[in-house]
Amino acid sequence: MSQVTEYSEKVMDHFMNPRNVGEIENASGVGTVGNAKCGDIMRMYLDIDDEGVIRDCKFKTFGCGAAVATSSMATELVIGKTVQEALQVTNKAVMEALDGLPKIKIHCSLLAEQAIHAALWDYAEKHGITIEGLDPPVNDIEETEEYYRMGE
Ligand code: FES
Secondary structure: OOOOOOOOHHHHHHHHOOOOEOOOOOOOEEEEEEEOOOOEEEEEEEEEOOOOEEEEEEEEEEOOHHHHHHHHHHHHHHOOOEHHHHOOOOHHHHHHHOOOOOHHHHHHHHHHHHHHHHHHHHHHHHHOOOOOOOOOOOOOHHHHHHHHHHOO
16 A cells, blocks of 8 residues: 555545444444553444354444544444454455555554454453454553543
């Protein structure tokens, strides 16, 4: 991908009209991650059926425009995928789908990847299963939860 210095049309579109904003009641998995440095927080909800297919995904993001756009795109990319396939929705895949992000905004897409991983991890824990290739969430959830409440 060539060096991107400004927001693509797709980024602007997903920022202005984010898809799948909200919550899923009784979600199969919920993941919240934050970036302590910029203070942005993202929460992802997954609805996964008995076959391990993601039927729905919603998000809430307290963050910058790129964080909103990457969460929005990430939800679109994981819906309809199996849990294993969803692991391929990396921050790079999200950025590519958005036609790139400026370099200083790359970390925002990492938040989207990690929020999905955290939600998958929650799903796996609730169902007593192991998802091959999935690492435990990297962020301190307790800390982000506190921030999340403060922001309400
Ligand atoms: Fe923190 Fe974008 S500046 S996620």
